[in-house]
Amino acid sequence: MREIRGAVIEAAGRPTSIETLRLDDPRPGEVLVRMTASGVCHSDLHVRDGDWERPGPIVLGHEGAGVIEAVGAGLDPSVVGRAVALSWYAPCLRCRECQRGRQWLCQGSPSLRHRQADGTTRLERADGSPVLAYLSIGTFAEAQVVPATAVVPMPDGVPPEVAALIGCGVSTGVGAVLKTAEVPAGSTVAIIGLGGVGLSCVMGAVLAGAGRIVVDVSRAKLDLAGELGATHWVQADPSNPQATVDGIRGAAGDGGPDFVFEAIGTPTTIAQAVAALPPGGTAVLVGLTRFGEVASFEPFPFVDGGRRILGSNYGSAVAAIDFPRYADAYLAGRLPIERLIDRRLPLDDLEDAFDRLRAGQAARQVVVFD
Ligand SMILES: NC(=O)c1ccc[n+]([C@@H]2O[C@H](COP(=O)([O-])OP(=O)(O)OC[C@H]3O[C@@H](n4cnc5c(N)ncnc54)[C@H](O)[C@@H]3O)[C@@H](O)[C@H]2O)c1
Ligand SMILES: [Zn+2]
Ligand SMILES: [Zn+2]
Structure with missing residues (x-):
């Protein structure tokens, strides 16, 4: 158990507030990730502004990157310290769509419920009440416990902001062109x-x-x-x-x-x-x-x-395969992802970033963590 800061909304349509929360240790099939960067995508704003009904209270953010700090029982501990990008649609690997390789259509994903695979959450307020994590990864937080299938190691040399964007905007847009269409x-x-x-x-x-x-x-x-x-x-x-x-x-x-x-x-x-x-x-x-x-x-x-x-959902992404491909294309100079980033901000400025995104003034803004 540790204390972390995260951007919580009480319910869809309500503003975020930065709260100190308690984060439990990872259980089997889960990974503790210290967040390094999280992009501000319009899909967070849709929830923030009440366009989409979602359960609450919930930590927003779904375009994230971080470093593995610990793994649950049964997972290989040698991955601790690896830089990763996070998928916002953790595949169950068991349903019919996963079995046929269409993980972007997974019907058993914990991400659909904003909880871990066992239906519970690792986040709680000081009074012990549970807090959900958007799409099971809630990346507007200093750290999160996430499903192991949401975690994709990044090759060396990929900056955290770039890895974060691979987690949503890049995979969604590049994949729509190359994979869906x-x-x-x-x-x-x-x-x-x-x-x-x-x-x-x-x-x-x-x-x-x-x-x-x-x-x-x-x-x-x-x-x-x-x-x-x-x-x-x-x-x-x-x-x-x-x-x-x-x-x-x-x-x-x-x-x-x-x-x-x-x-x-x-x-x-x-x-x-x-x-x-x-x-x-x-x-x-x-x-x-x-x-x-x-x-x-x-x-x-x-x-x-x-x-x-x-x-086109998630650019028809199979994260474990496509994230490293997009990262390699970035490293080879063929995917200039860093050009999309027009602002780096601390978590405390998230509402201001939402204002700018709502006004159509932002390319990609990225929350960076110390
Ligand atoms: N399909 C998916 O898997 C998936 C994944 C991520 C995001 N999304 C969705 O994609 C959409 C875009 O996300 P984003 O983060 O790039 O949003 P954004 O707000 O950054 O970009 C929207 C752009 O549209 C422009 N725009 C607004 N109204 C316009 C109009 N009438 N004519 C021309 N341009 C106009 C704005 O100036 C802005 O540049 C959102 O709806 C988001 O929820 C879908
Ligand atoms: Zn997104
Ligand atoms: Zn599945």
């Missing part, structure tokens, strides 16, 4: 929304050898995407959604881009992604909407033109 070289792709996820789609499209059109309301984001290798840009005006569709189609030529990646999660931008497709084109939905929201499109031209829509 399997974009062939020579295709044209458009990416709507250039936060950490959309900018990672841009990096994925560069790796795939595809032409890149980027769309955002923010000029600064478009400039950053240009530095990462975007070839054309469209500055979106939310009051004129059709102009964005026309801009994407015009930049792509040939009737529109082969793939459109939506990395925001609003009904309007999802509809834009579908509307910008030429016959045979594919919209890849990566952004996550508020619970209950519905997007719509006209079915006749969609069906008549043989178009497709794909949902």
Whole structure:
């Protein structure tokens, strides 16, 4: 048992407060990780702002990296001291989807319940009441006990902030392009929304050898995407959604881009992604909407033109295999992940980071721990 500081929300839609909590020792199948960095992803903000119902009290954060401090009984103690990235979807390794290699669809993951595999939590308040960990890893905390299957060792030389981003934004965006959509070289792709996820789609499209059109309301984001290798840009005006569709189609030529990646999660931008497709084109939905929201499109031209829509969860990641691959691509200079980081902050400034993210002003902000 030790004391740690973590960012807790009482329930979805409530602000975070930094609390001192008690963290129990890891049990069999669990690992104690001292956190080194945690990115601030819009999926944390969705919970913070009440877009998604989640149980509480809960420590937020799901894009984390750290160092293994201890392992539960039965695990190899030689891994203590290893730098790791954390997966926010710890696979059970037993369900049908895990068995067929589609761990991003695991139906038995403890992450679905924000608890450890045995259904309990290792965190509690001073009065002994339990505190959950978002997606079983709750990375806005100085340390956490997490499922062993959430822990992926990183190669030497990967900075903590980069490892953290591999834990969500990079795997989600790069994987959407390379794994979910399997974009062939020579295709044209458009990416709507250039936060950490959309900018990672841009990096994925560069790796795939595809032409890149980027769309955002923010000029600064478009400039950053240009530095990462975007070839054309469209500055979106939310009051004129059709102009964005026309801009994407015009930049792509040939009737529109082969793939459109939506990395925001609003009904309007999802509809834009579908509307910008030429016959045979594919919209890849990566952004996550508020619970209950519905997007719509006209079915006749969609069906008549043989178009497709794909949902992409976690970039179809198998963390144990894909995280080290993305890390190697970073080390080889082919995935400039550090360019996405525009702010490092202490845990105490998390609410300010959420304000900046909500205003669309952030690329990727990363909480760093001493
Ligand atoms: N599918 C997954 O597995 C998965 C994983 C992680 C995150 N997500 C989701 O992906 C989405 C993006 O996450 P993020 O952290 O990159 O978010 P973000 O807030 O950093 O980025 C969103 C971007 O969209 C831009 N934008 C907003 N409205 C726009 C409009 N009308 N037209 C054009 N651009 C607009 C903003 O300026 C911003 O750059 C979120 O919904 C998040 O929950 C999904
Ligand atoms: Zn995320
Ligand atoms: Zn499973």
